[in-house]
Amino acid sequence: MPQRLGFGQTFAPIMYQAEFRDGAWGQGQLLPYGTIVLDPASKVLHYAQSVFEGLKAFRATHDRAVIFRPALNWERMNRASRRMLMPELPRALFMEALYALTAHCEALMPRSSGESLYLRPIMFGTQPTLGLAASDTFSFLVIASPSQAVASGPLRVIVERKRARAATGGTGDVKASGNYGASLRATADAAASGFSQPLWLDSVQHRYVEELSIMNFFAVVDGMLLTPALNDSILDGVTRRCVIELAIGAEIPVRECRIEIDELLALIEAGRCTEAFACGTAAIVAPVSAIGDGDGRIFELAQPLGLMSQKLRQDLLDIQEGRTEDRFGWLQSIPDQYYPAPS
Numbered sequence: 001m002p003q004r005l006g007f008g009q010t011f012a013p014i015m016y017q018a019e020f021r022d023g024a025w026g027q028g029q030l031l032p033y034g035t036i037v038l039d040p041a042s043k044v045l046h047y048a049q050s051v052f053e054g055l056k057a058f059r060a061t062h063d064r065a066v067i068f069r070p071a072l073n074w075e076r077m078n079r080a081s082r083r084m085l086m087p088e089l090p091r092a093l094f095m096e097a098l099y100a101l102t103a104h105c106e107a108l109m110p111r112s113s114g115e116s117l118y119l120r121p122i123m124f125g126t127q128p129t130l131g132l133a134a135s136d137t138f139s140f141l142v143i144a145s146p147s148q149a150v151a152s153g154p155l156r157v158i159v160e161r162k163r164a165r166a167a168t169g170g171t172g173d174v175k176a177s178g179n180y181g182a183s184l185r186a187t188a189d190a191a192a193s194g195f196s197q198p199l200w201l202d203s204v205q206h207r208y209v210e211e212l213s214i215m216n217f218f219a220v221v222d223g224m225l226l227t228p229a230l231n232d233s234i235l236d237g238v239t240r241r242c243v244i245e246l247a248i249g250a251e252i253p254v255r256e257c258r259i260e261i262d263e264l265l266a267l268i269e270a271g272r273c274t275e276a277f278a279c280g281t282a283a284i285v286a287p288v289s290a291i292g293d294g295d296g297r298i299f300e301l302a303q304p305l306g307l308m309s310q311k312l313r314q315d316l317l318d319i320q321e322g323r324t325e326d327r328f329g330w331l332q333s334i335p336d337q338y339y340p341a342p343s
């Protein structure tokens with residue numbers, strides 16, 4: 001294994017695959033990791049009939065690997081499939097894929113804090129015809145990547161005043177692959193002006209904060225934790241839910257509400273918004289140190305490294321890595337039958 005793992009760069013030597021044809025999912029199996037063959041006319045390549053998920057398995061201090069809240073990813077993947085006119089995955093198939101892959105990867109799972117086995121389920125239409133219609137055949141694959149947390153030094157985000165990540169009535173609330181390619185131009189422009197990422201606003205009024213390209217957004221105002229209320233252009237993140245549940249458990253007041261960008265910037269200037277952070281499976285919880293605006297103004301947060309966000313990140317990692325009790329029942333262990341037979 002390389003000295004620096006990075007994120008999503010090294011892949012386990014096995015993957016899981018199942019195929020959908022004639023209206024049903026076939027038996028899935030573990031295979032050697034490798035290239036797949038696609039007909040150039042495959043629907044996914046032309047019309048992006050494709051959805052994905054991202055979740056982690058942890059070894060850390062645990063005796064055996066555990067998978068973090070996989071049922072939420074299963075539900076979310078099926079919500080995406082319904083939106084994209086794709087077949088749903090039976091719970092047993094989704095879980096078997098994660099269990100079998102993780103069990104077979106246990107020996108190569110990193111154990112340092114912040115490291116995990118990142119699991120990436122994907123599903124896409126493979127029918128080789130060009131009519132704009134749903135595919136009638138699909139591939140479901142799960143690949144695994146021993147990873148570090150995505151580099152989460154403080155983020156400097158820039159308010160994206162013109163473009164939108166996801167439209168009202170669109171597919172922003174599901175992990176449909178096309179959403180992500182569509183966000184890249186704004187990310188490149190943010191980088192060119194010295195920022196890490198765009199901060200997306202709503203697509204209608206360009207007025208309310210939504211999220212980052214692959215992370216949800218929180219701000220601390222007057223000691224209260226605020227996050228944009230979910231709508232059909234915000235992704236319902238598992239980490240977002242965890243942060244809310246951890247905050248409630250720690251008696252930190254939390255509100256899901258509309259956050260007007262100009263009001264938020266004024267609250268930073270007035271010293272009432274002291275901290276902001278982003279969260280997602282890959283980066284866990286990452287502080288936002290500054291928010292830039294298109295007119296060149298930069299709003300520096302009083303707590304650029306985050307106080308509340310550091311505590312929430314640590315609380316979450318302590319549960320994931322087994323240093324504190326799994327008091328919410330978030331860790332899913334793997335049934336014995338999925339482990340390879342001892343030789």
Ligand SMILES: *Cc1c(COP(=O)(O)O)cnc(C)c1O
Pocket residue numbers: 054175211212213214215216235236237238239240279280281282
């Ligand atoms: C995946 C994703 C998130 C974070 O979701 P998690 O379940 O916490 O990983 C946030 N926003 C977008 C747009 C995403 O795609």
